Amino acid sequence: MFGAPMHELAGRFTPIGDLSPVLGRELDRALESADPIAPVEAALLCARNTSRSSDAVVPEAVRRIILAKGFAHLAALTREFSLSIRQFERRFDASVGLPPKLFCRMQRFIQVFRVIGQKPGNWVDTAVACGYYDQSHLIRDFKSFSGETPAVLLAEDADLARHFLLRFGMSHSYNTAAGHSA
16 A cells, blocks of 8 residues: 555554655654644555555446456456556455455455345345355355355354344344255
């Protein structure tokens, strides 16, 4: 974001001055003032606007992927942005901290909880509604992201499933009966 790729910063403490010397100096000055809140906010907003203007491609790509619920075709996006797939992947990974394909998979996975919350059904229908090729494709992502199959996760850890449903704005009940297992 401020000159260092996000994936290199994950799980580490990094002084702000190492990321952006200008922002580090601005924050140091702001924190020395009698009332630092407004100057700190101003410094952060300025840095945010500067970083956003430097690469508008990635925020737009993220927006489109989220709107497409993970169904985004990365090759089509890269053509629209006049980038090679490799350039796009590098810029996306540096800004978001994840490869774009993984980000798309995560968005599709999130949709499973929305679909279950809105209209409980069988896992084949849920898989298709969420952009998976088939039920086994959905189960692979479930195991990858949660370590469990959908049926086990939703039946044995109802609190986690309920958390996902509530987190993403679903208040409908869901059914994990035998007819809805994977």
